[in-house]
Every structure is written in C-alpha cells, then in structure tokens.
Amino acid sequence: MKHFYESLKCVYGPTTSGTSPLLGADGSLITKKNEILERWAEHFDSVLNRPSDINDEAIQRLPQVPINHALDTPPTEEEVVIATRQMLTGKAPGSDAITAEVFKSGGRYLILKQTELFQELWQSETLPQDFKDATIVHIYKRKGNKQSCDNH
Incomplete structure (x- = not known):
C-alpha cells in the first residue's frame, strides 16, 4: 500500500499546502x-465595492409607482x-453545515x-451577523498568471 501512495505522488506531484504567492497591486x-490575505481583501473590496455608474437624472426620470404595502x-x-x-437538494451546505x-x-x-x-x-x-457573513472562494480560471488576483 505504501508503494501505491508513493506512485500516486510521483504521478500527480506532491500535495500543496499553504498559500500560493500572489502579485501585489x-x-x-x-x-x-x-x-x-490582505491583498485578497483589497482585491475583493475593489471588485465588490465600486461606485455606481447610474446617473441621478436618469433615476429622476423613471416613473414613480405606488407603494405596495402588501410587501x-x-x-x-x-x-x-x-x-x-x-x-435545491444535492447542493453543498453553507457555513452552518445544514x-x-x-x-x-x-x-x-x-x-x-x-x-x-x-x-x-x-x-x-x-x-444576526451570521446571516450577513459570506465566504468568498477564489478559483483560478486556468488562464493567465496564477499569481494575479484578476485571473481568479
């Protein structure tokens, strides 16, 4: 059995642990x-917190609809x-494991x-804060430099 795992390691290479190097901004x-970790936080902050491109004048021109109090x-x-x-069933559970x-x-x-x-x-x-928290996982696109945040 020991030789089996050694053979697998030779074929697939050693398992990687830890964090891969990353390019800074x-x-x-x-x-x-x-x-x-700070770089990933900075990257996701810049990607997810962009200023709005919506023109205030365009919003003012939208027709106003009555408030639906049933909501x-x-x-x-x-x-x-x-x-x-x-x-949907058959999906991975969230952070609560339910x-x-x-x-x-x-x-x-x-x-x-x-x-x-x-x-x-x-x-x-x-x-509750648990309802607001989210886990963001970066997945490499398999295109471009793996060390660049933009390729994940």
Whole structure:
C-alpha cells in the first residue's frame, strides 16, 4: 500500500499546502500569508465595492409607482413552506453545515420554528451577523498568471 501512495505522488506531484504567492497591486510578489490575505481583501473590496455608474437624472426620470404595502407584512408559515420546497437538494451546505434536505425533512415543527424566527427578525428589523457573513472562494480560471488576483 505504501508503494501505491508513493506512485500516486510521483504521478500527480506532491500535495500543496499553504498559500500560493500572489502579485501585489504594484506588481511586487507577496509571499507572507497575512500579506496575501490582505491583498485578497483589497482585491475583493475593489471588485465588490465600486461606485455606481447610474446617473441621478436618469433615476429622476423613471416613473414613480405606488407603494405596495402588501410587501410590508411579516413572512407567513405558507411562505416558509413554499420557500423550503423551492430549496435545491444535492447542493453543498453553507457555513452552518445544514443541507436543504434537513429543512425539507424537518416537518411541521421546524417550519413553525423557522416562521417564528423570521417573524421576530422582521419585527425587530435586524439580522444576526451570521446571516450577513459570506465566504468568498477564489478559483483560478486556468488562464493567465496564477499569481494575479484578476485571473481568479
């Protein structure tokens, strides 16, 4: 068995661990892990937080529609049931490690507890930080320099 794994390592190469070097915004090579993480944060901040290109005059010219007050009602149990049915199965779970299958097989009690939670959040007009947090994963496009953030 030992020779089998050694053979695989020869064919596929050693497994890489750690963080790959990355090019800084100025083109310099970054090798320290904390600096690489800071560079990724800087890159995603610049990509995801761009100023709006929408012209304010164009917005003012849009026709105004009446406010739909029906949208200002707390979520109902039926809406939670519908949303749960629409969840896709067979997908990777989020950071909470709960799959859609768990919600779909949770039954009436889970639906009631979810409805209570959503209604409480609606009334308090707040969301827990866990609901706001996201995990961003960079995936190399296999084109261009792997050390450039723009190729991920």
